[in-house]
Amino acid sequence: MSGSAGILFVCPECAEHIEVNESMKAAILESGCIVCGTTVRATAFECE
Numbered sequence: 001m002s003g004s005a006g007i008l009f010v011c012p013e014c015a016e017h018i019e020v021n022e023s024m025k026a027a028i029l030e031s032g033c034i035v036c037g038t039t040v041r042a043t044a045f046e047c048e
């Protein structure tokens with residue numbers, strides 16, 4: 001388990017930039033953006 005996944009989430013709705021790990025990514029895909037709650041697709045995530 002690496003602690004530095006380096007996944008950048010960019011919300012297509014509110015443009016929030018958040019660095020996330022794998023479990024946060026899964027939670028956002030399931031529940032939506034943690035800021036505005038919009039539905040998020042896998043394309044909103046960028047690997048750095």
Ligand SMILES: [Zn+2]
Pocket residue numbers: 011012013014015016033034035036037038
């Ligand atoms: Zn958002």
